[in-house]
Amino acid sequence: MSTISKVVLGISVVLSVGTVVGVHVKQRLDRERLRxxxxxxxxxxxxxxxxxRLLEEQIHLTKRLEAEREKILLTEGSSKF
Structure with a gap:
């Protein structure tokens, strides 16, 4: 085997291994991102x-406040007459 063919084979192996490792790393990152x-x-x-829940509680409290105000206004209104 000539030196050039050994170099080409080495480069091919390194690129193949790098590609496989890169794909596995990308898959792991994608899984983590999904999680x-x-x-x-x-x-x-x-x-x-x-x-x-807070909105419902606020609505309930607002209704109670309005009812109390209404009651106070009715009481003040009836005591003026």
Whole structure:
């Protein structure tokens, strides 16, 4: 085997191994990114549920406040007559 053919074979082997390693590294990074995406979605969903719960609580408190104001206005209005 000539020196040039050995060099070409060596370069081919190095490029092949580099390609295989590169593909495996990229797959691992893609899997990690997908996993992070799922975790972010779960966190986003829990924040959304918490925000909805807070909104419902705020609506309930607003209704109570309006009812109390209405009652106070009715009481003040009836005592003026």
């Amino acid at each position: 992070e995406g799922v975790l972010q979605d779960l966190e986003r969903q829990s924040r959304k549920q918490e925000n909805l």
